[in-house]
Amino acid sequence: MSVKVNSAFASVLLAFGLLLPCQLGLPTTTNQGDRLIVFVPTRQAQLDWLELIHSQAGKPGEVGENVRFWFGPGLLNQETIVFVPGGDYGRLVAAIPSSQDTYSWWTVQKENLGKLVTGETRRSSDISSAYRTYQEILNFLDQTQSTCGSFCSVEKYGTSYEGRDLKLIKIGDDLPSKRIVWIDAGIHAREWIAPATALYFIDKIVQGYKSSDSTIKSMLDNFAFYIAPLLNPDGYVYSYTFTRERLWRKTRSAQAGGCYGVDLNRNFGYHWGGQGSSSDPCDENFRGSSAFSEPETRAVRDKLLAIRLRTISFITMHSYGQDWMVPYGYAYNVSVDNYAQMMRPVQAAADKLKSLGRNYDIGNSAVVTYPAAGASDDYAASIGVPYAHTIELPDTGQYRFLLPQSEIPELAWRRWRLSKSIWGTLRPLISQGMND
Ligand SMILES: [Zn+2]
Numbered sequence: 210m211s212v213k214v215n216s217a218f219a220s221v222l223l224a225f226g227l228l229l230p231c232q233l234g235l236p237t238t239t240n241q242g243d244r245l246i247v248f249v250p251t252r253q254a255q256l257d258w259l260e261l262i263h264s265q266a267g268k269p270g271e272v273g274e275n276v277r278f279w280f281g282p283g284l285l286n287q288e289t290i291v292f293v294p295g296g297d298y299g300r301l302v303a304a305i306p307s308s309q310d311t312y313s314w315w316t317v318q319k320e321n322l323g324k325l326v327t328g329e330t331r332r333s334s335d336i337s338s339a340y341r342t343y344q345e346i347l348n349f350l351d352q353t354q355s356t357c358g359s360f361c362s363v364e365k366y367g368t369s370y371e372g373r374d375l376k377l378i379k380i381g382d383d384l385p386s387k388r389i390v391w392i393d394a395g396i397h398a399r400e401w402i403a404p405a406t407a408l409y410f411i412d413k414i415v416q417g418y419k420s421s422d423s424t425i426k427s428m429l430d431n432f433a434f435y436i437a438p439l440l441n442p443d444g445y446v447y448s449y450t451f452t453r454e455r456l457w458r459k460t461r462s463a464q465a466g467g468c469y470g471v472d473l474n475r476n477f478g479y480h481w482g483g484q485g486s487s488s489d490p491c492d493e494n495f496r497g498s499s500a501f502s503e504p505e506t507r508a509v510r511d512k513l514l515a516i517r518l519r520t521i522s523f524i525t526m527h528s529y530g531q532d533w534m535v536p537y538g539y540a541y542n543v544s545v546d547n548y549a550q551m552m553r554p555v556q557a558a559a560d561k562l563k564s565l566g567r568n569y570d571i572g573n574s575a576v577v578t579y580p581a582a583g584a585s586d587d588y589a590a591s592i593g594v595p596y597a598h599t600i601e602l603p604d605t606g607q608y609r610f611l612l613p614q615s616e617i618p619e620l621a622w623r624r625w626r627l628s629k630s631i632w633g634t635l636r637p638l639i640s641q642g643m644n645d
Pocket residue numbers: 210211212396397400527528
């Protein structure tokens with residue numbers, strides 16, 4: 210899952226498949242006047258004009274020469290998101306057909322947006338100072354392992370469609386007696402804040418252990434953490450490459466019809482093929498040709514099955530929306546048997562997050578967002594993991610998937626404080642054997 214249904218923008222995504230794969234990428238440089246314009250065509254002539262501008266990409270002298278379509282053009286009454294370089298803005302605006310309605314059919318969504326995408330190249334040694342490349346993420350895992358001695362280890366648990374390593378880091382003594390907390394991120398390519406948050410968690414846990422932080426030592430006395438920061442490296446690399454598509458969501462496996470990618474969070478094998486998933490390979494939420502058709506989901510499945518009896522908590526991080534949800538999400542009105550139990554730490558988390566200035570919607574995932582069959586949290590619950598959570602990280606719509614990287618430490622810090630604070634809630638549950 211990635212978006213909420215209560216905005217027009219979300220409706221584009223949630224129409225599943227109407228997020229048309231752009232043929233064009235993002236500019237490699239940006240200027241101060243770059244803008245993001247949101248069009249909502251209500252008349253066929255408006256949609257035709259958008260199609261015309263779309264077709265002019267790269268054609269010298271045309272109005273649409275340098276315009277980049279991030280979403281659409283799709284259908285009537287649905288948003289089309291267009292990136293307009295500053296130098297082209299005036300020419301494009303002058304060419305927009307006037308609306309016959311009393312309201313404008315287009316708005317400037319964000320001034321100077323380009324820097325959010327391409328200008329954020331600041332780098333420092335702090336892992337949370339920037340959105341990291343795939344290779345930087347692997348390097349960080351290896352460097353962490355090299356400095357943390359015997360209490361952490363990096364494991365390759367699979368290989369992606371394009372041949373990239375799927376890796377997780379295990380933190381804490383990995384004894385058979387230890388319960389496992391699974392945390393993953395990056396199943397959807399464009400949700401960059403999720404892997405960034407996972408990396409921050411890894412760093413904080415390891416640093417906390419080294420500095421004898423009492424809460425972290427208590428955590429590690431009871432748990433081993435398995436943190437997989439990037440479940441979909443092929444899509445992430447594609448999204449991260451600025452000549453490609455920043456807002457790419459799926460994997461990059463070749464599919465019928467010349468389309469690419471599977472929505473991994475519709476490819477898990479519990480009620481696979483149900484609501485909120487598409488059979489069309491060109492759709493954003495294409496579920497794949499069969500349950501676990503993709504190497505990325507098979508790898509997670511096999512790992513989870515291997516540690517199933519030890520795993521107490523499965524946490525998968527997405528963006529955006531600020532939601533904290535529990536299964537089942539494959540349809541409305543289906544819930545896990547231990548819903549009340551599963552919601553207790555969620556409620557504690559939401560209360561704490563609220564005190565930290567972030568309001569999260571919580572509850573059953575189909576209710577909070579929308580039904581989505583084949584999701585990983587449903588699968589985790591189906592194999593008996595007592596706590597299965599999907600977290601939609603911020604924001605709620607201002608920046609959407611383009612959350613500035615300056616937000617990473619702030620968000621991750623809040624969530625880190627949160628994870629420590631809910632420890633007191635979770636620990637008694639664990640000591641009671643989760644039987645309440
Ligand atoms: Zn997502």
